[in-house]
């Protein structure tokens with residue numbers, strides 16, 4: 282589904298991504314973790330072309346990113362993305378947020394988009410809030426709407442970039458619950474997160490990144506049972522002690 | 524000679540000639556703000572360009588039109604263009620002068636509005652597969668309007684009065700017609716008071732429109748007070764700069 286082949290990227294002389302290769306199969310849940318500044322956000326943004334990379338190749342559902350024939354908006358409408366800062370459209374209601382891409386990008390008619398949006402809002406438990414504007418929602422609620430918005434374009438995979446890092450602790454669980462439900466429904470997910478409980482229970486694989494490199498790429502069980510590298514071990518000890 | 528002639532005052536207050544002058548002022552303002560907004564929008568986009576070939580001419584334009592008096596611009600258009608064989612009537616010259624001048628100010632206002640849209644909103648739209656043009660119309664522009672509307676309203680208010688400058692090229696708007704009557708009837712105070720009342724009526728009417736516009740663009744950002752505790756700490760709610768900015 283998503284294939285990274287020797288992906289490299291520099292900011293000036295600083296190498297953010299160093300020869301990253303991995304394959305994420307259909308239906309797989311892959312968690313990416315690593316210290317702050319290790320290049321996780323950069324990597325995930327490369328997948329849907331929000332960031333460019335210098336060399337190597339990323340292939341998403343058969344479409345190559347480094348290919349002049351690839352029209353990025355066409356590629357992006359097949360991948361959902363959930364941001365750390367939610368990024369719901371502030372001038373639109375919750376319902377409109379979940380409808381707009383269906384209308385503008387997929388050209389669905391109003392009734393169809395409305396029906397699909399309400400179904401998705403029910404799925405994330407927010408149908409009652411459809412008429413509200415994002416500012417009127419809590420962070421956890423906003424992030425659940427953002428997930429519904431990402432699902433509305435019927436993506437083949439969803440990218441999460443630290444979806445719970447901006448949330449108060451009591452709201453983390455409600456967002457993870459929605460993500461877990463998605464995973465069980467068979468969605469392909471690439472998820473940057475430091476929620477190790479979620480990674481252990483839901484992920485198939487864990488990729489540990491450090492200084493732009495994929496240091497570990499292991500089945501989740503192996504990763505947490507001490508078969509990870511020393512660098513990952515140190516990292517795990519540090520975040521689990523918090 | 525009387526100090527104040529009430530009879531004359533009321534005669535002029537209902538004078539058709541003056542009233543039509545006020546109507547002229549209104550459509551001069553309406554046309555110039557619309558044309559200025561379109562041209563100002565284009566200038567704002569040019570100024571935001573990374574390419575100097577595009578941004579430099581826009582910067583020069585704004586620098587020039589904000590740096591010289593409208594009075595001079597109007598006279599140059601009215602007396603200068605005929606020397607190059609371009610002969611335009613007074614109305615056209617007035618509309619061109621006002622629009623070109625207004626565009627320079629609106630360019631800055633629109634640019635500030637566009638810059639205020641958080642980059643994350645645009646990234647979110649891109650991630651959903653929006654084309655750049657769709658992002659501009661569906662996301663950037665509507666969100667920028669919230670920042671643009673308050674100063675835009677001030678511009679309309681200012682322009683209602685600035686149109687009077689076109690009287691120097693004998694455009695018969697409200698002030699020019701007032702002056703013409705003054706020359707005939709010498710009731711200086713009464714006539715200018717009538718004219719001031721007309722300007723007040725027009726700016727007050729605009730104030731009401733502006734308040735509604737501001738309410739409209741701010742509606743999504745107004746947190747319901749009852750669930751304030753529910754609202755996230757990092758929501759991008761800007762202070763309401765609407766009425767206080769004036």
Ligand SMILES: Nc1ncnc2c1ncn2[C@@H]1O[C@H](COP(=O)(O)OP(=O)(O)O)[C@@H](O)[C@H]1O
Nearest residue numbers: 292295297315316317318319320321322323324
């Ligand atoms: N636009 C940029 N210009 C220069 N350096 C950048 C830019 N964006 C990110 N970086 C650097 O790249 C590194 C990786 O950033 P990021 O992918 O955000 O890391 P992570 O998400 O793992 O915390 C960081 O050291 C960051 O400072």
Ligand SMILES: [Mg+2]
Nearest residue numbers: 321322323443
């Ligand atoms: Mg990051």
